[in-house]
Amino acid sequence: MTQTTGRIFDEMARLMNDAAGVAQGVRREAETVMRTQVERFLRDMDLVKREEFDAVKDMAAAAREENERLAARLAELEARLGAAPAAPAQDDGASRS
Structure with missing residues (x-):
């Protein structure tokens, strides 16, 4: 057993x-x-990969810095000329035929 x-x-x-x-x-x-x-x-x-996101983020930061640098340069040049910054032209639609 x-x-x-x-x-x-x-x-x-x-x-x-x-x-x-x-x-x-x-x-x-x-x-x-x-x-x-x-x-x-x-x-x-x-979805984007992390590497792609980081690359675009770095590009955006570089573009922002370049934009700020160019804005400062433009303001300096306008100050040298003694001219006030030109306002962008506004289109009210009245001149269209």
Whole structure:
């Protein structure tokens, strides 16, 4: 009887071991499917990569600095000429035919 009990325990241990292997396989498959779905979702959202964002941010900062430098230069030149800054022409639509 001890031999049959041992065999039953061996079979149960083998069954549990197989079940654990199947569970790990299912977990890996679920992770793969979830990762694929998340990647597809992010790709469909048309998000930019961090490197691209940082590059555009640096370009915008450089353009802003250049704009400020040119505005200061323009103000200096206008001050040298003694002219007031010219106001942009406003189009009221009355001159159109």
